[in-house]
Amino acid sequence: MAEFIASGLVNGLAVGSIYALIALGFALLYKSTKILNLAHGELVLFGGYLAIALAHLMPFPLAVLLTLIAAALLGFAVERAIMRPLFGQPVLSVIIVTLALGYIVRGAMVGLWGGDTRQFPTVLPTGVVTIGGLAIQRVGIYSAATALALLVIFWLFFRYSLVGIAMRAAAGEQLTASTLGVSLRRVFAYAWAFAAISAAVGGILLGLWLGVNFALGFVGLKALAAVILGGLDSIPGAILGGFTIGVLETTVGGYIDAHIIYGFKDIVAFVIILLVLVVKPYGLFGTEHIERL
Amino acid sequence: MAVRPAGDFKITYPQDMALLDTAFNRWGFLLLVGALVLAPAWLGNYIFLLTTIGVFAIGATGLALLTGFTGQISLGHAAFMAIGAYASALLTGGWGLPFLLSLPLAGIIAFLFGAAVALPSLRIKGLYLAIATLAFQFLTEYTIIHAAGQGLGAISVRAPRIGPWVMRSEVQFYYVLLAVWLASGIFAANLVRSRIGLALMAVRDRDYAAQVMGINLLYYKALAFGLSAFYAGIAGSLWAHYNRVITIEHFTLVTSIDYVAMIVMGGLTSVWGPHLGAAFVTALSQGLRIIAPLVITVLPAFAKIATPLREIVFGSILIALLIWEPGGLATLLRKLKRYVDLWPFSY
Numbered sequence: 001m002a003e004f005i006a007s008g009l010v011n012g013l014a015v016g017s018i019y020a021l022i023a024l025g026f027a028l029l030y031k032s033t034k035i036l037n038l039a040h041g042e043l044v045l046f047g048g049y050l051a052i053a054l055a056h057l058m059p060f061p062l063a064v065l066l067t068l069i070a071a072a073l074l075g076f077a078v079e080r081a082i083m084r085p086l087f088g089q090p091v092l093s094v095i096i097v098t099l100a101l102g103y104i105v106r107g108a109m110v111g112l113w114g115g116d117t118r119q120f121p122t123v124l125p126t127g128v129v130t131i132g133g134l135a136i137q138r139v140g141i142y143s144a145a146t147a148l149a150l151l152v153i154f155w156l157f158f159r160y161s162l163v164g165i166a167m168r169a170a171a172g173e174q175l176t177a178s179t180l181g182v183s184l185r186r187v188f189a190y191a192w193a194f195a196a197i198s199a200a201v202g203g204i205l206l207g208l209w210l211g212v213n214f215a216l217g218f219v220g221l222k223a224l225a226a227v228i229l230g231g232l233d234s235i236p237g238a239i240l241g242g243f244t245i246g247v248l249e250t251t252v253g254g255y256i257d258a259h260i261i262y263g264f265k266d267i268v269a270f271v272i273i274l275l276v277l278v279v280k281p282y283g284l285f286g287t288e289h290i291e292r293l
Numbered sequence: 294m295a296v297r298p299a300g301d302f303k304i305t306y307p308q309d310m311a312l313l314d315t316a317f318n319r320w321g322f323l324l325l326v327g328a329l330v331l332a333p334a335w336l337g338n339y340i341f342l343l344t345t346i347g348v349f350a351i352g353a354t355g356l357a358l359l360t361g362f363t364g365q366i367s368l369g370h371a372a373f374m375a376i377g378a379y380a381s382a383l384l385t386g387g388w389g390l391p392f393l394l395s396l397p398l399a400g401i402i403a404f405l406f407g408a409a410v411a412l413p414s415l416r417i418k419g420l421y422l423a424i425a426t427l428a429f430q431f432l433t434e435y436t437i438i439h440a441a442g443q444g445l446g447a448i449s450v451r452a453p454r455i456g457p458w459v460m461r462s463e464v465q466f467y468y469v470l471l472a473v474w475l476a477s478g479i480f481a482a483n484l485v486r487s488r489i490g491l492a493l494m495a496v497r498d499r500d501y502a503a504q505v506m507g508i509n510l511l512y513y514k515a516l517a518f519g520l521s522a523f524y525a526g527i528a529g530s531l532w533a534h535y536n537r538v539i540t541i542e543h544f545t546l547v548t549s550i551d552y553v554a555m556i557v558m559g560g561l562t563s564v565w566g567p568h569l570g571a572a573f574v575t576a577l578s579q580g581l582r583i584i585a586p587l588v589i590t591v592l593p594a595f596a597k598i599a600t601p602l603r604e605i606v607f608g609s610i611l612i613a614l615l616i617w618e619p620g621g622l623a624t625l626l627r628k629l630k631r632y633v634d635l636w637p638f639s640y
Binding site for chain 2: 085086091095100107109110194221224234271274277278
């Protein structure tokens with residue numbers, strides 16, 4: 001039992017770091033544009049599929065770089081072509097547009113490369129390491145390390161770079177930032193590009209670990225659970241939520257899955273979503289929205 | 294309002310409230326009903342198309358009441374349809390209830406679930422509500438799959454029996470459906486002009502303002518969710534008795550999104566919207582099913598793209614409609630009629 005919990009914790013933290021990375025892009029996009037991006041899972045899919053296709057043609061680092069550039073371009077294109085004309089439209093329209101966007105991206109990916117599971121060419125050492133009696137997959141360690149490194153890099157970016165500061169300003173107080181010379185359009189475009197990049201990295205890391213098929217898109221829903229748990233507009237909340245979802249999924253979900261009812265692991269995220277929404281709708285760190293007439 | 298011929302004045306309140314207020318609308322509606330009644334004669338084997346459209350139009354009407362008229366977003370409409378379908382299958386199969394009793398009972402059971410889902414909607418709204426309904430959709434799918442044991446919740450359903458008649462053929466079932474379809478469409482059209490409908494629209498436009506004016510938010514939100522679930526339950530029951538074998542595959546998230554697509558394509562705040570949308574989406578799905586193999590034979594290189602063609606086309610149409618014509622097909626049709634009426638001096 002203790003071993004089960006310990007290995008669940010370690011593996012959960014490894015998966016959770018990837019969820020945190022994906023949820024980070026989700027939360028950032030919501031924070032700066034107030035768009036709930038239900039196509040986020042499809043952006044993850046986009047990253048995974050494109051990176052695999054490119055990795056079979058060229059060296060792996062180059063493939064990753066090109067994938068990230070493509071993801072950023074996709075983000076810019078989505079903002080310019082779809083979201084800008086819909087600025088200020090009701091919530092329903094925007095939600096449906098992101099759903100439709102997800103349909104198109106998933107359709108295009110599955111259409112181009114088929115629905116079967118595809119594997120990356122081996123770039124990372126495979127196999128299992130044993131640390132302190134716990135069996136951990138090497139790939140898990142590498143992807144967790146990458147995710148953590150990226151989280152730090154993103155933090156530095158938002159802390160020190162001009163673009164990052166502008167984005168934080170716009171997210172905090174849109175109107176004030178706009179009067180002080182922050183271009184909201186540019187911020188929205190960067191937010192989309194950033195969300196697409198973080199999703200793509202998440203797709204690549206998960207793809208290295210589990211292979212890529214169309215089911216990768218459901219990771220977007222887990223990121224949604226992470227973000228709801230942490231509070232929709234809170235970046236630290238998203239990261240913490242990602243880790244929590246990862247750990248809960250592997251420990252609690254894994255336990256119930258193995259001992260009580262089969263398949264529970266896959267819906268842990270939704271149970272968490274419902275519980276959080278009923279008990280504390282704005283999540284752990286989300287700003288409570290006060291409505292006035 | 295559409296253009297009306299000169300001299301056609303409304304001088305009494307009943308005239309003003311009438312659903313079919315001009316001769317054009319009255320004759321048009323009669324013609325439409327006549328065409329639907331005679332449809333089996335001229336559609337032949339393609340009657341299944343109209344049956345599908347009818348079932349989904351009933352479900353979509355429910356979602357339009359909820360989303361279009363009450364402003365509550367639901368991404369779990371198919372879950373209520375599943376509840377109605379499985380309830381009806383168990384009531385007729387396990388308990389041996391007659392179809393005429395199990396159909397409304399399926400609706401009522403779905404109504405209760407819908408009202409229960411609505412209870413947290415006082416605290417959570419907008420985006421959060423959409424996410425909650427999404428989670429509800431997945432949990433319902435999961436529960437049904439596991440309650441049924443194996444095989445994706447497959448269950449066989451009896452053919453509907455009304456009195457001594459058993460509806461075995463497509464045409465017989467179509468007439469049963471048509472009666473329910475007309476009744477539910479007319480009920481919805483009357484509902485939205487009643488006190489309840491006005492209250493629902495007030496909730497949509499600004500819920501707290503509505504509350505200040507004396508509208509009980511919890512009651513009307515629960516009522517809206519319940520009604521929409523009732524419609525979905527009826528549609529699910531019909532769908533179950535039509536297909537005779539149902540699995541959870543009929544009621545997945547894809548169906549929920551299809552419902553949303555129907556009411557958005559048809560027109561969110563129009564009584565005709567869900568019917569137009571259901572017809573459009575069904576026709577489009579079937580059309581693509583015919584076109585896809587043709588594409589492959591002509592251009593073998595595009596073989597892979599043909600499978601997800603439906604998703605891509607649906608997504609593109611939804612985005613295009615939302616950007617250029619958020620009113621959907623209902624508004625497009627009204628604009629067309631206006632253009633024809635005023636031609637050639639349309640200023």
